[in-house]
Amino acid sequence: MNTPPPSRTLLWRLVLVVLAAVVLVIFSYGWTVTDIDLAVPQEAQRQENVGNALRELLSPNVFSQEYEVKTATTSFLINCPEGFTAPEASPATDQPYIVVEPGCGTANEPVTVRGFNFAANGLARVNWIALDGERRIRQVIGTGEDNFSINAEGSFSVQVEVPRIRGTTGETHTVEVQGRFPLGLPTLSATTGLVLEKMVETIFLALIATAVSILPSAILSFFAAQNLMRPVRTSLGGLLLTVALFPVGWWIGSTLLTQLGMLALNIGRGNFSGSAAATLFVFVGMVATTRKLGTSSTLETVSQPRALLNAVLIALGSVVLIGLVGGLGLLFGSLFTEGIPGYLSAFIGSLGGMVELVMPLIAGVIGAFTLSSIGTTLTRDVFKRLSATTSHLLGGVLGALAGAVVLGATAVIGMSAAWMGLLTPFVAGGLASVILPQLYQRFINPPQPGVMPNRPLLTLLNWIGTVIGFVATFLLLNVRQALVEGTLPDPVIGFAGMGISLPVYVLQAMLIGAVIGAVAGALAGTRGNFPIGTVLYSTTRTVLNALRSIEPLIMGLVFVIWVGIGPFAGVLALTLHSIASLGKLYSEQIESIDTGPIEALQSTGANRLQTIMYAVVPQIIPPYIAFTMYRWDINVRMSTIIGFVGGGGIGFLLQQQINLLRYRDAGVAVLAIAIVVSILDYASAAIRERYT
Amino acid sequence: MLIIENLTKIYDNGFKALDNISLEIPDGQFVSIIGLSGSGKSTLLRCINRLVEPTKGRIIWNGLDITAATDDELRQIRRRIGMIFQQFNLVKRSSVLTNVMAGRLGYINPIFSLFNYFPPGEKQRAMAALQRVGIPEKAMNRASALSGGQQQRVGIARTLMQDPEMLLADEPVASLDPATSHSVMKYLELLNNEDGLTVLCSLHFLSLARAYSDRVIALKDGKLEFDGLPKDIDNERFKMIYGEDAVEVEIH
Numbered sequence A: 001m002n003t004p005p006p007s008r009t010l011l012w013r014l015v016l017v018v019l020a021a022v023v024l025v026i027f028s029y030g031w032t033v034t035d036i037d038l039a040v041p042q043e044a045q046r047q048e049n050v051g052n053a054l055r056e057l058l059s060p061n062v063f064s065q066e067y068e069v070k071t072a073t074t075s076f077l078i079n080c081p082e083g084f085t086a087p088e089a090s091p092a093t094d095q096p097y098i099v100v101e102p103g104c105g106t107a108n109e110p111v112t113v114r115g116f117n118f119a120a121n122g123l124a125r126v127n128w129i130a131l132d133g134e135r136r137i138r139q140v141i142g143t144g145e146d147n148f149s150i151n152a153e154g155s156f157s158v159q160v161e162v163p164r165i166r167g168t169t170g171e172t173h174t175v176e177v178q179g180r181f182p183l184g185l186p187t188l189s190a191t192t193g194l195v196l197e198k199m200v201e202t203i204f205l206a207l208i209a210t211a212v213s214i215l216p217s218a219i220l221s222f223f224a225a226q227n228l229m230r231p232v233r234t235s236l237g238g239l240l241l242t243v244a245l246f247p248v249g250w251w252i253g254s255t256l257l258t259q260l261g262m263l264a265l266n267i268g269r270g271n272f273s274g275s276a277a278a279t280l281f282v283f284v285g286m287v288a289t290t291r292k293l294g295t296s297s298t299l300e301t302v303s304q305p306r307a308l309l310n311a312v313l314i315a316l317g318s319v320v321l322i323g324l325v326g327g328l329g330l331l332f333g334s335l336f337t338e339g340i341p342g343y344l345s346a347f348i349g350s351l352g353g354m355v356e357l358v359m360p361l362i363a364g365v366i367g368a369f370t371l372s373s374i375g376t377t378l379t380r381d382v383f384k385r386l387s388a389t390t391s392h393l394l395g396g397v398l399g400a401l402a403g404a405v406v407l408g409a410t411a412v413i414g415m416s417a418a419w420m421g422l423l424t425p426f427v428a429g430g431l432a433s434v435i436l437p438q439l440y441q442r443f444i445n446p447p448q449p450g451v452m453p454n455r456p457l458l459t460l461l462n463w464i465g466t467v468i469g470f471v472a473t474f475l476l477l478n479v480r481q482a483l484v485e486g487t488l489p490d491p492v493i494g495f496a497g498m499g500i501s502l503p504v505y506v507l508q509a510m511l512i513g514a515v516i517g518a519v520a521g522a523l524a525g526t527r528g529n530f531p532i533g534t535v536l537y538s539t540t541r542t543v544l545n546a547l548r549s550i551e552p553l554i555m556g557l558v559f560v561i562w563v564g565i566g567p568f569a570g571v572l573a574l575t576l577h578s579i580a581s582l583g584k585l586y587s588e589q590i591e592s593i594d595t596g597p598i599e600a601l602q603s604t605g606a607n608r609l610q611t612i613m614y615a616v617v618p619q620i621i622p623p624y625i626a627f628t629m630y631r632w633d634i635n636v637r638m639s640t641i642i643g644f645v646g647g648g649g650i651g652f653l654l655q656q657q658i659n660l661l662r663y664r665d666a667g668v669a670v671l672a673i674a675i676v677v678s679i680l681d682y683a684s685a686a687i688r689e690r691y692t
Numbered sequence B: 001m002l003i004i005e006n007l008t009k010i011y012d013n014g015f016k017a018l019d020n021i022s023l024e025i026p027d028g029q030f031v032s033i034i035g036l037s038g039s040g041k042s043t044l045l046r047c048i049n050r051l052v053e054p055t056k057g058r059i060i061w062n063g064l065d066i067t068a069a070t071d072d073e074l075r076q077i078r079r080r081i082g083m084i085f086q087q088f089n090l091v092k093r094s095s096v097l098t099n100v101m102a103g104r105l106g107y108i109n110p111i112f113s114l115f116n117y118f119p120p121g122e123k124q125r126a127m128a129a130l131q132r133v134g135i136p137e138k139a140m141n142r143a144s145a146l147s148g149g150q151q152q153r154v155g156i157a158r159t160l161m162q163d164p165e166m167l168l169a170d171e172p173v174a175s176l177d178p179a180t181s182h183s184v185m186k187y188l189e190l191l192n193n194e195d196g197l198t199v200l201c202s203l204h205f206l207s208l209a210r211a212y213s214d215r216v217i218a219l220k221d222g223k224l225e226f227d228g229l230p231k232d233i234d235n236e237r238f239k240m241i242y243g244e245d246a247v248e249v250e251i252h
Helices: A006-033 A044-057 A190-223 A236-268 A272-294 A304-333 A339-385 A388-414 A418-432 A435-444 A455-476 A479-485 A504-524 A532-548 A552-563 A567-591 A596-603 A608-645 A650-659 A663-691 B041-048 B071-078 B096-107 B110-114 B122-132 B148-160 B178-194 B206-212 B235-242
Strands: A063-078 A097-101 A110-116 A123-129 A135-138 A147-149 A156-161 A172-188 A493-497 A500-503 B002-010 B016-025 B030-034 B056-061 B081-084 B166-170 B198-202 B215-220 B223-228
Touching: A044 A663, A063 A097, A097 A172, A110 A172, A123 A156, A147 A156, A172 A190, A190 A532, A190 A567, A190 A608, A190 A650, A190 A663, A236 A272, A236 A304, A236 A339, A236 A388, A236 A504, A272 A304, A304 A339, A388 A418, A388 A504, A418 A455, A418 A479, A418 A504, A435 A455, A435 A504, A455 A479, A455 A504, A493 A504, A500 A504, A532 A567, A552 A567, A552 A608, A567 A608, A596 A608, A596 B081, A608 A650, A608 A663, A608 B096, A608 B110, A650 A663, B002 B041, B016 B041, B016 B215, B016 B223, B030 B041, B030 B178, B030 B206, B041 B056, B041 B166, B041 B198, B071 B096, B081 B148, B096 B122, B096 B148, B122 B148, B148 B178, B166 B178, B178 B198, B178 B206, B206 B215, B215 B235, B223 B235
Parallel strands: B030 B198, B030 B215, B081 B166, B166 B198
Antiparallel strands: A063 A172, A097 A110, A110 A156, A123 A135, A123 A147, A123 A172, A493 A500, B002 B016, B002 B056, B215 B223
């Protein structure tokens, strides 16, 4: 063994000592910051308080018992006369009876009250009834309590004092014992009923939030999976054209296609058989036409006119289908009002209502994607045949359009909240980042195959461009004012017409975008390759991470403002958080799949969608099920406390009980939470074990 | 006819996997590609169907320029080029039948694939393919339940679904024992003889190349080291391809 030179060991030890000291300092600072004071928990008053609270929490008010009060009486003479003998009791009866010894006495004298035939282990109390008829509860000597317990045989013997009541000498008073007799078996208390009701609400709150989040997070997870997205690249020309055409397609979709969709929706809600038939007809027609138009068995690609016709037909068909189905949903929603059909009816009806609500959005998206796809299909061959000069010229023009669209969109978002104004400079920085590396590679040091590019220099140029783009846009749009004063940009309209109006602020942003886009696009040319996958991947990841870092309780606060106090707000908060969280978990599962089948299916000529359906999906279903169960488990836990901010569920009840200091009732809620969470914990672990 | 002209591949990390390879492979030939690990065998095969994007050079197949094809054209070309892999690359959790039918995806409207729908007749085609590789009774089994040799036969059946004209085999027997290796190689030979497929097969064992191929191509450090008949590889050539210390291991 070689021993290291002693000087190094010494240095190493010194470093260790310094490290230990630093850790100690950090730890002690934390101790002070968190107000740890061991004297406080030892104060007697606090110990008593916490003891009481814990005692009540641990005596949950789960059961309740109804009682009947039976009384037994006997007479008592105040001040004993000579030769007094108490009347004999009649023990033959099965009714409760009492004996007082002695049967006479003066004030403050202890007397023994014995009782028989009372409810075993029940409670009883002694009342003293003078001639005025008023009941005076006598405390039991020794315990000082009003109530005393009866033994297992149903008898008792307690001592009480004769009360001092002025001017009652010689009177005959009545000694009465009230005993509680249980009526029937113990039942669940009203609190338990309430807690159970809220618990059901809680479980379904978690279930719905989880179920609703599955589809969006599954879709997002593909965009957030590095192994799937990194290889996705697109020709820059096609991309720029897509971005430039997107708002046009959106406009066509949300103005024209919407009307078609709404027409279909109104037909759909008209009558059942007709619209069901129409739905089926449109669906079958769509399948048939795409089968005819969209596939070819020869070595040639699908011809352009056919592909275009196919795209238009699919767009129209989808809008009509969605409209018809939504209309059918609305129709079904008005059918039943009671029982299980009533729930179904309300649910499907509200889905139909959702379709009606978001129809312009759906139509806009469909229109935008259809037009973009048509645009890229039409120009694909054109872009390929362009000369270098034209390619750069066209790149500049399309880049200007695309840049204007992108920055215009971010500026519209920036109008919504002051700090959202930062989005535009960030995106502008991102766009500008490509300019300097492009300049360098085009004019100073063109890349050659086999020669490693100067990565650090390119990264540096990238960052310089980003900073310049950011700062310039920041200053030009006066984002500083928004940041410091919290004011929104001036909403003065600079352009109006064709059903749209654009504020000056947005127009300025579009101008900046056009300039940056034109330079970048002209440098790169339409033949450039754009890593669209990486951009989508990092955007999705960033958004998911940001959403995940906001606790559902905080989201709940916002949703309570939006939809009011109640479980709906809780559902929304948990759904949003679940989407972010499941999206991340799912995407990590995609990143760990076996990539062999992907390669194999790509080599058969399957397209990206098919590769995902047949090579990725079968591999991720088991972990997806496992993680969904895990998330449901988490959501049940979270939904137990989302009520603290008004999100409904059992937390709402628990908070009320705690605020009213009703710890025994709160104990019931805590018990219910503990039981449900443990059961789900176990169930989800069992299911996860099966699938992983 | 597959024509490879001045094919060069340099990976992003600067590694030169292929260095100016030019080849002409007539239809129906069984070509073995041999060489040490890292000599560029896999890269050469993957450049042909562009699973790996070539850096320079052209690949022309039956008059179609594969290297210049757009994404859509490339998919049309890939449909006619089958590929099998050392690790079989089956979806282990899916049934054998589904794995085989997946070979047909290039011919099917992607919208159908969203609903996991195959047109009628494709199932029969898949069963026929499984029949040819001798394991029709395994159709409903999970792919992971099969032995290595059987999995590779499923891989072959999957390529049969493509109606291929050429078959790229990337070390198809490297994960199999000697007896199973021969059985898999015999199926490749069968496809070469009966269907007239051009087969390009990278192999570790020279004895397998000698037994099955019409022509042997040897790569060394990305360069073409030998191109000729299997019988022409004598001890001297062998040492040039595999290095001075190499000893030939026979596989029977």
